[in-house]
Amino acid sequence: MPKLGxxxxxxxxxxxxxxxxxxxxxTLDVTVxxxxxxxxxxxxxxxxxxxxxxxxxxxxxxxxxxxxxxEVRGALSMAATPAExxxxxxxxxxxxxxxRQETVAAWLNFYVQAHKSEDVRxxxxxxxxxxxxxxxxxxxxxxxxPDRAAETIGALIDGVYIRQALRQSPIRADETIELVLGAxxxxxxxxxxxx
Amino acid sequence: MPKLGxxxxxxxxxxxxxxxxxxxxxTLDVTVxxxxxxxxxxxxxxxxxxxxxxxxxxxxxxxxxxxxxxEVRGALSMAATPAExxxxxxxxxxxxxxxRQETVAAWLNFYVQAHKSEDVRxxxxxxxxxxxxxxxxxxxxxxxxPDRAAETIGALIDGVYIRQALRQSPIRADETIELVLGAxxxxxxxxxxxx
Amino acid sequence: MPKLGxxxxxxxxxxxxxxxxxxxxxTLDVTVxxxxxxxxxxxxxxxxxxxxxxxxxxxxxxxxxxxxxxEVRGALSMAATPAExxxxxxxxxxxxxxxRQETVAAWLNFYVQAHKSEDVRxxxxxxxxxxxxxxxxxxxxxxxxPDRAAETIGALIDGVYIRQALRQSPIRADETIELVLGAxxxxxxxxxxxx
Amino acid sequence: MPKLGxxxxxxxxxxxxxxxxxxxxxTLDVTVxxxxxxxxxxxxxxxxxxxxxxxxxxxxxxxxxxxxxxEVRGALSMAATPAExxxxxxxxxxxxxxxRQETVAAWLNFYVQAHKSEDVRxxxxxxxxxxxxxxxxxxxxxxxxPDRAAETIGALIDGVYIRQALRQSPIRADETIELVLGAxxxxxxxxxxxx
DNA sequence: AATGAATGAGGATTCATTCAT
DNA sequence: GATGAATGAATCCTCATTCAT
Numbered sequence: 001m002p003k004l005g006x007x008x009x010x011x012x013x014x015x016x017x018x019x020x021x022x023x024x025x026x027t028l029d030v031t032v033x034x035x036x037x038x039x040x041x042x043x044x045x046x047x048x049x050x051x052x053x054x055x056x057x058x059x060x061x062x063x064x065x066x067x068x069x070x071e072v073r074g075a076l077s078m079a080a081t082p083a084e085x086x087x088x089x090x091x092x093x094x095x096x097x098x099x100r101q102e103t104v105a106a107w108l109n110f111y112v113q114a115h116k117s118e119d120v121r122x123x124x125x126x127x128x129x130x131x132x133x134x135x136x137x138x139x140x141x142x143x144x145x146p147d148r149a150a151e152t153i154g155a156l157i158d159g160v161y162i163r164q165a166l167r168q169s170p171i172r173a174d175e176t177i178e179l180v181l182g183a184x185x186x187x188x189x190x191x192x193x194x195x
Numbered sequence: 196m197p198k199l200g201x202x203x204x205x206x207x208x209x210x211x212x213x214x215x216x217x218x219x220x221x222t223l224d225v226t227v228x229x230x231x232x233x234x235x236x237x238x239x240x241x242x243x244x245x246x247x248x249x250x251x252x253x254x255x256x257x258x259x260x261x262x263x264x265x266e267v268r269g270a271l272s273m274a275a276t277p278a279e280x281x282x283x284x285x286x287x288x289x290x291x292x293x294x295r296q297e298t299v300a301a302w303l304n305f306y307v308q309a310h311k312s313e314d315v316r317x318x319x320x321x322x323x324x325x326x327x328x329x330x331x332x333x334x335x336x337x338x339x340x341p342d343r344a345a346e347t348i349g350a351l352i353d354g355v356y357i358r359q360a361l362r363q364s365p366i367r368a369d370e371t372i373e374l375v376l377g378a379x380x381x382x383x384x385x386x387x388x389x390x
Numbered sequence: 391m392p393k394l395g396x397x398x399x400x401x402x403x404x405x406x407x408x409x410x411x412x413x414x415x416x417t418l419d420v421t422v423x424x425x426x427x428x429x430x431x432x433x434x435x436x437x438x439x440x441x442x443x444x445x446x447x448x449x450x451x452x453x454x455x456x457x458x459x460x461e462v463r464g465a466l467s468m469a470a471t472p473a474e475x476x477x478x479x480x481x482x483x484x485x486x487x488x489x490r491q492e493t494v495a496a497w498l499n500f501y502v503q504a505h506k507s508e509d510v511r512x513x514x515x516x517x518x519x520x521x522x523x524x525x526x527x528x529x530x531x532x533x534x535x536p537d538r539a540a541e542t543i544g545a546l547i548d549g550v551y552i553r554q555a556l557r558q559s560p561i562r563a564d565e566t567i568e569l570v571l572g573a574x575x576x577x578x579x580x581x582x583x584x585x
Numbered sequence: 586m587p588k589l590g591x592x593x594x595x596x597x598x599x600x601x602x603x604x605x606x607x608x609x610x611x612t613l614d615v616t617v618x619x620x621x622x623x624x625x626x627x628x629x630x631x632x633x634x635x636x637x638x639x640x641x642x643x644x645x646x647x648x649x650x651x652x653x654x655x656e657v658r659g660a661l662s663m664a665a666t667p668a669e670x671x672x673x674x675x676x677x678x679x680x681x682x683x684x685r686q687e688t689v690a691a692w693l694n695f696y697v698q699a700h701k702s703e704d705v706r707x708x709x710x711x712x713x714x715x716x717x718x719x720x721x722x723x724x725x726x727x728x729x730x731p732d733r734a735a736e737t738i739g740a741l742i743d744g745v746y747i748r749q750a751l752r753q754s755p756i757r758a759d760e761t762i763e764l765v766l767g768a769x770x771x772x773x774x775x776x777x778x779x780x
Numbered sequence: 781a782a783t784g785a786a787t788g789a790g791g792a793t794t795c796a797t798t799c800a801t
Numbered sequence: 802g803a804t805g806a807a808t809g810a811a812t813c814c815t816c817a818t819t820c821a822t
Contacts (some may be wrong), residue, residue, distance in 0.1 A: 004801080006806060026310020029224075031791060042808050047793060105310065112307055114361055115221025115300065124361060152378055156347070159354025166309055166319060183347055186381040201781065226816060237783045242818065393822050396785060416700020419614075421812060432787050437814060495700065502697055504751055505611025505690065514751060542741070542768055549744025556699055556709060573737055576771040591802065616795060627804045632797065 023102020218297020608687020
């Protein structure tokens, strides 16, 4: 039991506990006590490390966005053509790391929180702009109206996410990915009509 | 001031105040006191009529879904061909009555609430099945895989909604409708490739 | 048990309980719970009527200052000559209503609180200016340097108060008054030297 | 860095930090953490040396009283006549060392603390008795009723102190000293009437 | 029908204090 | 000697809900 350097360990545990607790409860209405208990410490210690509940929520959100960003970057690094790049982005969005019940639930709640917190709004904006610019860079080579295509794909991804948040049965990422990719094919003219 | 028959009036006022308050706050974290004050009565009376806060939220949700359902039915009644029927559904989804900032905010919050309340989950399920069957009935005549098309359009609508919830500027329903209809055209093969 | 018009009753009870509790504890470190319990209600109700603990403390202070002001006014109204007026002010300052253990303890604590609260500072300033101008109006007719005399008497009164706050035995207002009046006589030249 | 003999250094630093912190905050509501940080150490170490927060406050108070006592003794040692001795005591009370904003604030707070702590009460009693006996020893040669005169001067000094605690502008010790000495002159019959 | 009155339960946050290293 | 780690206890405040009138 090392008594030094606990801070990163505790912070990490709290961030993960926060996400898990939100995922389980399906709400941001989780108490600091619940989170701390799940992370194996007192609520006082949680405050000691994060200062406030809001900061904890924010850190959890950053964590999720970072994971997502890393996943996208990794997928993009292995894609060669524009079409592959678009597909990589979509696949990363529904990768097993991101598209988990609890992550999705947290995600949905952050959308709500954006109404109350400037910080959350900003973070969500960063995510969206990044997704958009990633898509645009590739779609530019594939379609006449890349802006509209990017917006459509982005909205479709978000829509699938929100629907996922409601589902109770285990998740079928593959079906979902196929659905979105099918739409992408249509948008880029790769698909046969009346598919 | 007739003292009889106040019940429907009061209930209606409360439902509308609930939606307005959620829309303004952007959260379900609205107190009964706030809602009651906006509806011009005491919080005790609100409880008298609804029994609990949850029942009030549920009633508000039913109200929104009813409005939406009516709008869709109205639009459908004037559509002749399958293609027109699909377009009618999409247009109704973004009609001025439904696609208002506060309604959208409430909608988003109901998605969250679905995790906590069986009733809310059920209501949301009803809405989704209805939308799905409406779309299916028409898409059956237009595409090879109506299930997938219905799912795509449904997800797209939800995605546009959730994104709307974040926007701060006033709403542009027309752009949004065009975006979704463009996707519909692609799905149904009406559009030229590489649009 | 009337169920209407409780507000003034409750507020009054809380103000008195606040003073009593501060007097007993000798500190401003009294909890809202303690005060509310002494006033015979829940702490939630106390918050309902006052909004915050600070507001309760402020109300208690206003109450004490009002009592003091009324006492002084009453005494002044019966004084004819300038000398009598000065004596009336001194006597009122140590009247049984003001010079009670608990009131004095509260008073002392307000002096401390003045460092933290702009409102308290302001109230204390009002009291001091009022005392000063009352004294000045009379001393002008009695001494060459009324400013200095007023300052001396004011400081003496405050000093006697603060010392009273420490005493544990019951209070001897008469001795105290005599002490201060003796000093006043010296200042106004009424007393024999080497008294 | 010698590790031996740190105790007196640490204790001294903590005592001074305590006084400074109380002076800055104007309250006894100072956390051990604040004090320790100002003294350049951890709060755990502060507890190691003092055992409890109360002991730290007590030590701070002793420190102030010791400084005051030394100052008075020094001044007395240079005074020849009874009148000079009284003046020396007064001057020492308002010497630059004692009559500083932060010291006065601490002083005031100790008066409050006396209600809660037997130890503080005792210390304050010691101070008062010492002041009283010092004054009495000299006043015995100057006035008919030395007890009353001592009490008056003591109260006046305390009163000036408490008023000082409220002032926001920098301190004018000279004016204050003159005020008190003027009263002393009156008490001892040295002054002209109607001064 | 309507409301002011009232509260219990709960939650975020703070802090003195202890302990292991 | 020194400190980061850790917590229990307390406190202010909020809110859904109940009740008497």
